[in-house]
Amino acid sequence: MELSLTAEQILIQENIIGFANKELNNNVIERDRNQFFSSELWKKCAEQKLTCLPVDENFGGAGLDPFSSILALEALGYGSNDGGLNFSICAHLLACVIPIWKYGSEAQKNKFLPDLCNGKKIAVNAMTENESGSDVFSITTTALKQDKGFIINGTKIFCSNGPVADVILVYALTDESKGYYGGITAFLVDKNAKGFKVGQQYEKMGLRTSGISELIFENVYVSEDDIVGGVGGGATVFNHSMEWERTGVAACHVGTMRKLLEKSIEYAQTRKSGNEVIGKKQAIAHRIATMKVQLEAARLLTYKAAFGLERSKENMINAATAKLFVSEAFVASAIDTMQIFGGNGYMTEYGIERIVRDALGSTVYSGTSDIQKNIISRLLGL
Template sequence: MDFSLNAQQAAIQRGIAGIAAELADSQLTQRDLAAAFSRPLWQVLHRHGFSSLFVDTERGGLGYGALDAALALEALGQHCQDTGLVFALSAHLCACLHPLLKYGKPAQLERWLPRVMQGQIGAHAVTEVEAGSDVFAMQTQAKKEGPGYVINGSKCYITNAPVADFLLVHARTGPGQGYFDFSTFILPADAPGVSISTVPHEKLGLRTAAMGDIRFEHVWVPEEDRIGAEGSGGPIFQVSMEWERTCLFALYLGVMQRQLELCVTRSELRQQFGQAISAYQAVSHKLVDMSLRLESARLAIYKSAWLLDQGRPDSACAAMAKLLVSDAAMQNGLAAVQIHGAQGILCGEIERQLRNAMPASVFSGTTEVLKNNLARQLRSAVSIRQASSQ
């Protein structure tokens, strides 16, 4: 095993560190309180190619695979304090752009990729009030009519919805609620019959990533805007989740790296009872635990990304990586607040890091649901091994 980065990967991280000043925003605290997404900062990311980083170089993109993308998003998480912005970018990349590139037909790529290359933003419309973790319970329907489909229904809590230029929509096309009973469509956000909430939801964390609701009323979508075959929504959704649980969660690695460095510095500078608080074991052990959680999560993300690049996607590995990252982000966030004391609970970067970490246990599959799935896979694997040894 070689755990070192190659020259290209090291250059990715150096390059992002080089644009850190362009991503700085003195109004971040105010925007966070106002739940305001920043188009100007999105345009900075777009100008440097990050909104199209999965697009191959022949089409003008960066041509990144999973590991390169994870490294890039990790570096953005470290050098851009607007974690909501990086989250919005990651959702656009993993849940909209990647499925389009993987499953889109040549004519669809010719039509939609120029929009991505112009900096347009995508939103992944899948969640409904009664179809979150139980995604197959979705009620939004796409009824076949002539050379296309008519979509009716609603979606909620959709990242990027209030600022989206195009939507990737999952809707039922089959009679049941099974794996092959829904399909995936791509359409403009301003298509007739599409209504998107204009005021973003106010959230505990990730407030600068706009989140809203979408309603579809007799929305006509031509058959050529269906991604993949009819009934292939299940596989498309599963793949997008594997990429999201791997690449998107890499951004938290960068946040935790910056957070750890802030905590080490704080512990050296803060004096109590005649010495730096880093001299106290209670504080120094917190720092070590933060580092252990970060490194464990980083290895899990890198392994999952490597498997994706090898064409060997592993849903269990991606789920474990997501669980490790979300738990580490919350635990490290709590430790950072404790190390910073009163300064940690004041409105600012440290308390914002904790708030931004907390949603990670809910989106892309809740901690409880992923553990249930992993438990079933574990039991199945043990049963297979036992049967084969008899």
């Protein structure tokens, strides 16, 4: 089997890497320290169509096929040192824009996609609640039927992009008796809707340039036109978005893992301990060899999941497998890099400790590693 990218795919990656190096990598340390989300950089990313990679061109998207879209995110993860901004783009694109693009009505697509693509608007996906994280089956946010619409009540937590989002894709119970499959519905809510507000903004360990908050819904009215994927179709919309999100964030991590490997090799070839460079020490060389193996395996699993997007009905297991392996390998590679850099790796100016902090979140969001194992084993019939 030969796995080679087309000339067009190579160009897409080169362009994004060139863009990221030029535009996204200045002052990342300060932005991270100050938890600063840059709307200016967001707009620049939107000009590159990173906010809308697979969306059809007639809605303002880049019109890339799913595999090329995932390659673009890999390039972003490699070129951009701003892990928080990368994550914000993934959250917006994979868990909000793509669900609207795939499950939205024509009216919703025309209304929302152009501004979500061109960077004027930012989206947030709101599923997690205080008593419903891993267990998405037990959400308590309700959407009660009223005339031609619904009234939403509930509080969502840990919503990435929450503090800056204009459009909220929120999941609520419309029929408790039916449970997750059939009982949950996805709704689009405007940030100016009466009764909606941003609650607590969290300070977090990594991904600090990406804002995260509570979102509070108090008697928020939505019309039937705001439903995405039909009444009771929320689980389908959410599962599909998670397939994209797990694959897309994994691709971003693969890009960053490549960067870590390159940095580690360069450092090991130049940093001396005693009379020889540390790369001559087997302990360092083996660590780098392990990073190389992890990177190659991570990339192949991600490409396999990417290949199945919008093509295979059996792709959920590939996305979960990639997400599980890549996030764990990303954490391991980041810690290995820190170790290779010794004291410098622990110092902020080298940028490695930030990647360690950013990486650690990857085994939690989009479903923890335990939950990916649950998904994989369930799909294996266990």
